[in-house]
Amino acid sequence: MTGVPADQLVLHGVELDGADFSGRDLKHVSIANGSRLTRCDFSRAKFTGGSIGGGYETSTFVECLFDRCVAKDLMPGRGTFVNCSFRDVRLRNFFCHEAQFVDCTFTGRIRKAIFSAQPSNTTNLGRDKNEYHGNDFSGARLEDTAFRGGIDLDLQRLPExxxxxxxxxxxxxxxxxxxxxxxxxxxxxxxxxxxxxxxxxxxxxxxxxxxxxxxxxxxxxxxxxxxxxxxx
The missing domain is CATH 1.20.1390 (PWI domain)
Structure with missing residues (x-):
């Protein structure tokens, strides 16, 4: 967006298909307010704070790539992630209280994370339960990571x-x-x-x-x- 520094990404209420954000070093990101991103590429991006599901309206990510991303203090907010790839990532402080994940794949290292099927705030959310099914965590190293709020573990592949x-x-x-x-x-x-x-x-x-x-x-x-x- 015009006027936004190169180390920031602001996408509010947009629809994008196939956009390339790969390799970006983002000090701040704000994807919010009902944005819909399809087949967008965030691979190798570095996130330092911000949100990829901000605002009251759910933002949706379909078949997006987050492979080899490094993210600390990145808030998924009210993001819904469908068939997205998080391979070889390093995620820290990844707290998913109102986000949803369906058919996503995670490998790499995830430290200090919460995945919850029970939204912490349902105001204008339009649902009282977050969807979690078909996700593959089997290749991930999960450290200080919890599944809460009624997530059916049998509907996920977990590391052994x-x-x-x-x-x-x-x-x-x-x-x-x-x-x-x-x-x-x-x-x-x-x-x-x-x-x-x-x-x-x-x-x-x-x-x-x-x-x-x-x-x-x-x-x-x-x-x-x-x-x-x-x-x-």
Whole structure:
């Protein structure tokens, strides 16, 4: 847009097909107010703050490429992402409270992220649940990343390995594990475990049936808590 510095990108209420923003070093981005981007290329772009789903109206991204992007403090806002590619990305502080992801692929490293099916603010949103299905996270390294608000984990492909565990029917499991923890003789470890179980319990209270947990989150109690949480 005319008058906008090269390190900024402002797209409000626009429709674009096939636009090329690849390789841009963007200090600020604002894609908002019902914009619709189809087959647009953001590959290798660097984002430092801003939003790609700002305003009350949902902005939609269809078949867009975000491959090899580096993004810190980028807010997805009310963006809806359909069949988009996030391959070999580095995302940090990626908090998706009102965004939707359908048939998207993620690889690379994602650190400090929240994906939620329960919108934090439904004012003028037009829905009371965010769609999450058909997404492939299996090739991603997820660190301090949570799926919340009733996301069906069986409708996503998730990474596997010793650093992750999935807690099925978490409400019942957490209640059982909490009883076991109270029998631990180490007071400090017991106290830390209570806090961790409380955090996981808040996700269950928020509508999450099954939990995806990075064992790193369990800290000093990782071995003992991990074994209890993964026991049917």
């Amino acid at each position: 390995g010793p650093e992750y565990l999935i807690v099925r029917d978490a409400s019942d499991v957490l209640a059982r594990v909490a009883e076991d923890v109270e029998a631990w003789p180490e007071e400090e470890l017991r106290k830390n475990a209570r806090i961790l179980l409380g955090v996981l319990g808040s996700d269950v209270a928020g509508g999450q049936r099954d939990l995806f947990v990075n064992r790193e989150f369990l800290g000093a109690a990782a071995d003992r808590l991990g074994a209890l949480l993964s026991t049917p």
